[in-house]
Amino acid sequence: MTETATHIAVDIRELKTVRDWVRFGVSEMRRAKVFFGHGCTNAFDEAVYLTQSALCLPIMEPLDVFWDARLTEHEKTRLLNMLTERIVHRKPASYITGESWLQGHRFDVDKRVIIPRSFIAELLADQLTPWINDPEAPMQVLDMCTGSGCLAVLAAYAFENAQVVGADLSADALEVAKGNINNHHLQDRVTLVETDLFTGLEDQQFDLIITNPPYVNEHTMRRLPPEYLHEPRMALAGGDNGMQLIDRILAEARNHLTDGGLLVVELGNEKMHFEEAYPDLNVIWLDTSAGDEQVFLIHKEDLE
Structure with a gap:
């Protein structure tokens, strides 16, 4: 032996x-x-x-x-x-x-980005039916906190006439995303922006904003299995109650949505903290393979 x-x-x-x-x-x-x-x-x-x-x-x-x-x-x-x-x-x-698979598509990954696993990918595979009336119509889509760019790429596949922006604060993550966009030959339809949430997007507006932001609360962060400690902390940690970035996204998204526009947010297991913070917000919980408590949708008009 x-x-x-x-x-x-x-x-x-x-x-x-x-x-x-x-x-x-x-x-x-x-x-x-x-x-x-x-x-x-x-x-x-x-x-x-x-x-x-x-x-x-x-x-x-x-x-x-x-x-x-x-x-x-x-x-x-x-x-x-x-x-x-x-x-x-x-x-x-x-x-x-050095790779990850999401909805049958391959993406390059390394320690600069969180490993793709968003449940929003499932919703994009169904073209966000029935919430998107005409998936073939020209659209402006924003993937906030794009990381590896996987959701931006999947959005481009789901909505073939859409122009997609992938936004992230991490320059390292955007380098990985750029490689994935090139690998999928979507350079003419997916643009990357380095920005702290909406600050670098000026007055741009979108028909659809999707986001899988850092949302893990601090209590959970201290108890994560060792596998998660290999991932960038900034891609996971969402502050004391997990709402740190989600608060900002909800506060600012209305200004970047067209009339009738939609915001789709993944928040993992933080539904309890979310409902404590926003008991009266008119959100729609979407069904995924993890159940109906991981991702919500909200119309621009309900973002008060």
């Missing part, structure tokens, strides 16, 4: 096939009690994803024909290193592979 410098004790000669390595990955993740919150929801899916990535196999296709394929020594070393990063150092898988 050999023990690598990574503290995963294993003789890699005993792990020969894809099946062996996926089983080993599942066992080690379960033994270490790693946390899943950045794409995959369980050890099996994550072990399959890391194995596919290490072996350069198609990510979106099943492993069926490869289960009994043997790995080379070089492949074994690469996969063991990736499993070590995930299990020992608790690094999210997307930071290990």
Whole structure:
């Protein structure tokens, strides 16, 4: 039995096939009690994803024909290193592979941006039906706190005649977003702006504003699993009650919405704090795979 410098004790000669390595990955993740919150929801899916990535196999296709394929020594070393990063150092898988998948689309990610996982992506896939009457009409869309640019890209796909602005305070994040926009060949439709929320947008107005801002309250921030500590704090922390940026967005969005315009906000598990702060605000809670308490919609006319 050999023990690598990574503290995963294993003789890699005993792990020969894809099946062996996926089983080993599942066992080690379960033994270490790693946390899943950045794409995959369980050890099996994550072990399959890391194995596919290490072996350069198609990510979106099943492993069926490869289960009994043997790995080379070089492949074994690469996969063991990736499993070590995930299990020992608790690094999210997307930071290990350098990519993240959202609604079937691939995005480059690294430690400069939060890993894409917004439930707004699901709503964009449905073109925000029934709230957007004509998805093919020309629109001006703003993705506030764009991060990796994933929602800006998905908005451009959802509304094919829209011009989209992705706004963020982080110059580093915007560099990542620029790469993703280029990779999706949307340079002519998606523009990036470095700004502290609306301050750099002057008098621009939009038919739709979407935002997945930092909203984690300070109590929760102090208790996050280690995986989240790899992400930029500024992309997560929302102040004492999680409302620090949401307060500003609600106060300023009306001035940047066209008549009849919509604001869509993701606030994670902060619904209680939101309703305490805004008990009379006329918002519509939208259904997502996480339920109907993660994302709300509000019309411009209700933003008093």
